[in-house]
Amino acid sequence: MGLIDKLISTARRRSPWLLHFDCGSCNGCDIETLACLTPVYDVERFGVVNVGNPKHADILLVTGTVNLRNREVLTVLFEQMPEPKVVVAIGACGLSGGIFREAPNVVGGVDKVIPVDVYVPGCPARPEAIIDGVVLALEKFREKSKGKGEGK
Amino acid sequence: MAGTVIPFGPQHPVLPEPLHLNLKIEDEIVISATPAFGYVHRGLEKLADIRDFRQMIQVVERVCGICSMIHALTYCQGLEALMGVEPPPRARFLRVIWSELHRLHSHLLWLGLFADAMGFESLFMQLWKVRERIMDINEATAGNRVILSVNVIGGVRRDLDTGQTGWILSELAEVDKGIKAMGRTILHDYTVQKRTRGKGVLSGKQAMEFGCVGPMLRSCGVAQDMRLLGYAAYCELDFAPVVEQDGDCYARCRVRFAELGQSIDLIRQAIGKLPTGDISVPVKGRPEGEIVARAEQPRGECLYYIKANGGKFLDRLRIRTPTFANIPALTVMLPGIELADVPVVLLSIDPCISCTER
Amino acid sequence: MFMIPVVLKNLFSRCATRPYPQSPRQLFVGSRGQLVNDVEKCILCGTCARTCPSQCLTVRRKEGLWEYEPFACVFCGVCVEACPTGSLAQLSQWRPAVRERERVVLKVEVKSQESGVKSEK
Amino acid sequence: MTITADRIExxxxxxxxxxxxxxxxxxxxxxxxxxxxxxxxxxxxxxxELSLSHLRLTVSGDEVPSICGIYAAAFLVENEIQDHFGLCFSGLIPDYRRTLYLQGEDSPPPFRGPSGPAGGQ
Structure with missing residues (x-):
């Protein structure tokens, strides 16, 4: 459409904002995700900013298993994010439920509730692997935003 | 405006984990706080029915990623006592080294998050930068950054050679330097003092009544530390619990900061006294009976109740984690403070929700 | 106030950031990374499947299949230690992020060597 | 090995x-x-002073007296037992009515059945 839309779309691709949601993980993947933001791994050099508000976010990082209660929170967060959006599931728990997948209050991986675009294996996933996951998510994000532009 | 209820969480910028609080406030003052849980609950105690007692080591490690090593240690010590196994001396010292490395990384992590909750982001970044050295030591010695998986029933799975112990000592010297450089900021900075002094005060009597554990209890004048029980090799090392008197957020900060130095000292002592020999003994048979095992985690006392019937699967495994014991105290710490101080007071108990709910 | 000396020191010291995608760091020896199975050594005894805490391994002797769910694996290395023939090993390289669900199925024939990895959606 | 505990009614x-x-x-x-x-x-x-003492109570029905009035901190663990075992504590404040972790009446208490692999779901 207009020039402003194009500008916004480019800006979003160049500087994606992350929302991190802990969906019931053991903290291992969470602290590794946080470690990505700190000086030693510093994802901010790619323009990635961690935000607390789903309405500002482009990429949703989900760690941990989904249970009956946080399933609703996860869906609400996903729905509140603006299109296009990419979901990255981190860690064995986020991918399939991991070691807990047979526990009584566990639904399973994140993809049982919301569509997942990138899977980052590991228990916990290493910061490098998470960075890889974010890079893959960015590619996907580009594809999605292109597809959206053509759709219009 | 009498009694507006403000929901705090489950997804909140200062909270890395989903905890929900219903805060009833009047003007800006909290008058009551009711916690709500269930966002991280997995029910892993039930997994003891389908995973055998050896496989459960890896499961209990994942109760909490921050103090995973000590969870597995407590569980293994419980089973060792049940099965009459004595781990070799070298294994006991190695367990101390890894436990204290975990305490170091957990306290640094907490100090960072606490600084972040106060809005002191440069301190957060600096502390996490120092913490990466500990993560490197973890990875080089155990093969994984966070969940070490070093414990087995009857000993440990990995050994340290002399090159590694020397490298650990030199890395620790760097960590020590990094922490000391930050010490003045953490303890004497005007901003930190303003945000933490006199906030969330808990008296020693209250703390005992609410069953608080660990740094929470030690910050209000009660010298209780499960390491004094002398498990692993703590009986052969020289240390005294760090105690503060004030019972506010600042005192908790001081306790945890002092424990950083204590942990470094304990690792140095353990490496100095590290005996030679085997790192594990073979274990045969199956556990039978019931036992309570306790150990000191970064957040306080952790209790495992194990009941076994001589079969492959345990009858009952009950895990009481430190945050589970510390959360009830929030219901008396939060009322009376301003809404803006809630994140600081909440983080001062070092909440670990995945521990609490398991 | 007390932060200023630290900040100044950081300003004039070496960069702390590891330039990850540009120049990846060598991992430590003994890091627990990807799990691989050497089909030539595997005898399909099933010890790994029995010891796996996450129960992500399945050994089907009749079909001669060794199945591994990398998405449920917790990389603890218990199976590697339990393996009687040393066919299992952990590389010092983490498992890369992927865009589709995967499952590793290895065809093991105790005598001849035929293998295939396939990704399933 | 058993724990020495005082039996009480x-x-x-x-x-x-x-x-x-x-x-x-x-x-x-x-x-x-x-x-x-x-x-x-x-x-x-x-x-x-670092030594544990235990009380053992055998419950035959579903009703257990709450000790919240004495130790207020017990509310959390008593609510947890209500969730997990489907027991009922009388005089429990605050009572989450089995919604501490689970979804109240909709979800069956996971520890209700006899333990062991046969009883677990």
Missing amino acids: SGELCRAVAALKEQGCRFVTITCVRADSAGAEMLYHFDR
Whole structure:
């Protein structure tokens, strides 16, 4: 459409904002995700900013298993994010439920509730692997935003 | 405006984990706080029915990623006592080294998050930068950054050679330097003092009544530390619990900061006294009976109740984690403070929700 | 106030950031990374499947299949230690992020060597 | 090996716990073990100067007296036992009515059945 839309779309691709949601993980993947933001791994050099508000976010990082209660929170967060959006599931728990997948209050991986675009294996996933996951998510994000532009 | 209820969480910028609080406030003052849980609950105690007692080591490690090593240690010590196994001396010292490395990384992590909750982001970044050295030591010695998986029933799975112990000592010297450089900021900075002094005060009597554990209890004048029980090799090392008197957020900060130095000292002592020999003994048979095992985690006392019937699967495994014991105290710490101080007071108990709910 | 000396020191010291995608760091020896199975050594005894805490391994002797769910694996290395023939090993390289669900199925024939990895959606 | 614990009846529970509080004991936790299909066994753990003392209570029905009035901190663990075992504590404040972790009446208490692989779902 207009020039402003194009500008916004480019800006979003160049500087994606992350929302991190802990969906019931053991903290291992969470602290590794946080470690990505700190000086030693510093994802901010790619323009990635961690935000607390789903309405500002482009990429949703989900760690941990989904249970009956946080399933609703996860869906609400996903729905509140603006299109296009990419979901990255981190860690064995986020991918399939991991070691807990047979526990009584566990639904399973994140993809049982919301569509997942990138899977980052590991228990916990290493910061490098998470960075890889974010890079893959960015590619996907580009594809999605292109597809959206053509759709219009 | 009498009694507006403000929901705090489950997804909140200062909270890395989903905890929900219903805060009833009047003007800006909290008058009551009711916690709500269930966002991280997995029910892993039930997994003891389908995973055998050896496989459960890896499961209990994942109760909490921050103090995973000590969870597995407590569980293994419980089973060792049940099965009459004595781990070799070298294994006991190695367990101390890894436990204290975990305490170091957990306290640094907490100090960072606490600084972040106060809005002191440069301190957060600096502390996490120092913490990466500990993560490197973890990875080089155990093969994984966070969940070490070093414990087995009857000993440990990995050994340290002399090159590694020397490298650990030199890395620790760097960590020590990094922490000391930050010490003045953490303890004497005007901003930190303003945000933490006199906030969330808990008296020693209250703390005992609410069953608080660990740094929470030690910050209000009660010298209780499960390491004094002398498990692993703590009986052969020289240390005294760090105690503060004030019972506010600042005192908790001081306790945890002092424990950083204590942990470094304990690792140095353990490496100095590290005996030679085997790192594990073979274990045969199956556990039978019931036992309570306790150990000191970064957040306080952790209790495992194990009941076994001589079969492959345990009858009952009950895990009481430190945050589970510390959360009830929030219901008396939060009322009376301003809404803006809630994140600081909440983080001062070092909440670990995945521990609490398991 | 007390932060200023630290900040100044950081300003004039070496960069702390590891330039990850540009120049990846060598991992430590003994890091627990990807799990691989050497089909030539595997005898399909099933010890790994029995010891796996996450129960992500399945050994089907009749079909001669060794199945591994990398998405449920917790990389603890218990199976590697339990393996009687040393066919299992952990590389010092983490498992890369992927865009589709995967499952590793290895065809093991105790005598001849035929293998295939396939990704399933 | 068993834990040495004083056996008490549910009528004496509150008095025994109050006596321990008088002595300056710290409340540690309650462990609930499903004994048979019908009954449950409760273990109350208390700590004093690093030594543990225990009280053992056998519950035959579904009703257990709450010790919240004595140790307020017990509300969390008693709510947890309500969730997990489907028991009911009388006089529990605040009572989450089995919604502490689970979804109340909709979800069956996971520890209800007899333990062991046969009883687990």
